[in-house]
Amino acid sequence: MENYPNLASQKSTYIVKQLKDFREGRRQDPIMNNMAASLDDVTIKSIAEYYSGQTSK
Numbered sequence: 001m002e003n004y005p006n007l008a009s010q011k012s013t014y015i016v017k018q019l020k021d022f023r024e025g026r027r028q029d030p031i032m033n034n035m036a037a038s039l040d041d042v043t044i045k046s047i048a049e050y051y052s053g054q055t056s057k
């Protein structure tokens with residue numbers, strides 16, 4: 001888990017940008033590019049708001 005970023009409390013606008021960047025290939029990571037590939041804009045926004053509202057462990 002050490003290599004994976006924490007998303008809890010991250011700004012939703014930041015998460016939206018990263019997921020769109022992964023989806024469009026502007027940001028490169030083999031796992032995340034695949035994961036983001038099938039997400040539409042509305043889904044990305046809900047994911048971002050969900051994680052943004054979580055508190056860190």
Ligand code: HEM
Pocket residue numbers: 003004005007015018019027028029031032035047
């Ligand atoms: C098997 C599960 C997952 C693995 C192994 C994984 C792995 C990773 C890795 C390695 C990165 C950093 C990529 C880089 O260095 O450029 C990353 C970033 C990210 N992941 Fe995932 N991820 C997983 C699931 C998810 C899920 C379910 C979401 C949300 C739908 C997600 C959202 C993000 C976001 C928003 C970033 C950017 C974080 C930042 O810039 O701080 N990931 N992930």
